[in-house]
Amino acid sequence: MTTIKDSKLSVIGKDEVDWAQRQMQVLEDIKFDFKKRKPLDGLNIGACMHVTKETANLMLTLQSAGANVALCASNPLSTKDSVAAYLAESGVEVHAVHGVSNEDFFKHLNSVLDTKPDITMDDGADLVSLLHTDRVDLPIMGSMEETTTGVIRLKSMEKNSKLRFPVVAVNDSDTKHLFDNRFGTGQSAMDGVVRATDLLIAGLNVVVVGFGDCGKGVAERAYGMGAKVTVVEPNSVRALEALMHGYEVKTSINAAKIADIIVSVTGNMHALDKQHFDVMKDGVALANAGHFDVEINLGALKEHSSSVDRVRDHVESYKYNDKEILVLAEGRLVNLAAATGHPASVMDMSFANQALAAEWIKDNYKNLEPKVYTLPKEVDLKIAATKLGLMGGELEVLTEEQIKYLDSWEHGTS
């Protein structure tokens, strides 16, 4: 059984998925290997991910390994109905429709859990949360987590001894967060801002709130487009790093006063709140690229606005005192809601980690504790080496003598 918008959209979906596949050769290599070995034969995998053309390639890879795959959306606005239709036609049990209500969103999550998954996969820990509340009856081998916010939730569960099965923090693989969060979110978040507003970025004051992996990417892309970039960051090392990159570093209040565009990417709630709205310039545009739609306090903005009007796709205009504040993509992930998310080439590495993590859990779950794990370093190095080769890079090989030198402690000034 599936829940999709329209099965006729599968023709468009297939073209989309094939297009992404061209840029996902690391995952394709894994799929080729999985097809021969069938390492997940007969297992049920339940996934809660953004239903995009890139995710589709991951689902088909898991299917080629012999798994029965069920998929729901990790955000109601990121679902591509055409991709959902194609996946359903390909035998994946899909429960995802673009723009569904919160109630249906949770129904879809439960439908995936109704398939009794052996392994689950999350982007934001929503399935894991249900598995620790309403669905504690379901036995699970282990789970995988895609994003920083999900990993933070899981580590908190581990710390409080609440986690009941092992989870692989795929986000924490270097070949995930150093590339997907930085280059993927960086490019696609600015793409979302531009698609939503059509603004010329050059010469504008762009404020990036949060200078983690994602914030670094957003700041770099905005800077590259000619913006004057200001960073807001409470961690002194990261704030200093931003300063040495050539960005202004200010408190959130001082940054809010000068901003033309603000992109919040903290993973934290209310990074932009009433005290910031009060000092913002007329016409400022606010976007969120953090996982949940909690970074901009939309409740407070609405409460103190005299009107809210949709002025174009993905842009809402709030009349706030005597000025206008624009909110992009309803404060949800701007790169997925107003653009098409991370480019396939970078998701290739993230999803190579996901595919290999599923096999790693199947092989190791009996010896694992209910903790948050990262994949072994060799997996990271192998994925990076493959991607480097595919992108035309050459990897230096050390001589035996050099390896021995780096391993030794006897050598110093001669």
Ligand SMILES: NC(=O)c1ccc[n+]([C@@H]2O[C@H](COP(=O)([O-])OP(=O)(O)OC[C@H]3O[C@@H](n4cnc5c(N)ncnc54)[C@H](O)[C@@H]3O)[C@@H](O)[C@H]2O)c1
């Ligand atoms: N848009 C996407 O497609 C996408 C992709 C990957 C991750 N994410 C999400 O983006 C968010 C950030 O991810 P990350 O990997 O960069 O995390 P991170 O932990 O590396 O960085 C977050 C940064 O925000 C700072 N911060 C926290 N509260 C703040 C506040 N109130 N004001 C200013 N700065 C604050 C932290 O000190 C930290 O440096 C998470 O929610 C993550 O799940 C989104």
